[in-house]
Amino acid sequence: MKTYIALFRGINVGGKHILPMPALVAIFESLGLGDVKTYIQSGNAVFRCQAENVGSLSARIVAEINKRHGFEPQLLLLELAELEKVVLANPFPDAEAQPNTLHLNFLLFAPVNPNLPALDAIKKDSERFSLIDQVFYLHAPEGIGRSKLAAQAEKRLGVAMTSRNWRTVCKLMEFAKKMRLPNTANQ
Template sequence: MRLSTADTAAIFDSHETCFIASSPTFLPLRKCMTTWIALFRGINVGGKNKLPMAALRSTLESIGCQTVRTYIQSGNVVFTCESTSKAKLAQRIARVVDESFGFVPQVMLLTPDEFRAAVTNNPFPDAAAFPKTLHFFFLSGTPDDPDLASIADLATETERFELIGDVFYLHTPDGFGTSKLAKGVERKLGVATTARNHSTIEKIASLLDSE
């Protein structure tokens, strides 16, 4: 079936390039960009793994990322990129940072839907009034056998936690820095994590909404 010149449809080639389908030829329209949230772990801590955000933005732009926006030095980035492969893109980012700064960072990538689902699923909305006491631990994968009983043993009487999908939520009203649960949760879950407090989560959400 041939399309008339009035009929158009968006299709994608193997390079994720958008085209307008218009009989009898296909005309290039634009590159199709995917939005990503990158959460870096363990950078700019105690003078180690230094990665200035301005330099990080330039580095990501050098591999084709666009509209790169960052928030604070812990490494929270919102950007667009042609790549739709989370694993390949994370490896590429880690490699280019290693080439430029001499260390391989741990990078967790989230889609906007994944990030917004984490916000929506927050089981402790009342704790948002004290945003630095509420942390979202983003997991590198779904735990096979999380030791929730041992995690509960680490919690104080005032601490609350819940594991929902690939996000571990922790409310520490008496302080995050002194929490034994905060320090031990990754080992008990058996997967790598990176944590962000609710204040940072809100800022990342604002970056997404500003697209």
């Protein structure tokens, strides 16, 4: 069995695409996915299943959500090893001490022609960013609410993305690591 991390984009945000976490767990379980654990209400889940094509698995999950709730969220599935690689690649380890200021923006696919100079031109002096593979790391010590860089990143990269702060990423990795071995799944 493999452990997967599910990152949904845009559910339970702004009163749109409401999907309570117990309903999400029920959907996962109805598809034969096991040891499902969610984290906060914004669409994070960790689960186990037999090895399967990630694209096919993602499509099945999204189709079932659409069938039951009438919308098709964007979904990015990562294996535990992929998430571990993303965490190890963090170019701003000094920012980990303030986990709500470090954001990992997971891109749905690799950008073809990202406009990094445009992002560099609008960032605040206190902000830092780095694009590594399909993750746009953003350290925004003053927060992302008023950050032009955060607001423009998706447009300038040309790829849809879903963002998680460092605390959330670490918590999901912790859940996934506990699931790695069947005898630790519920500890």
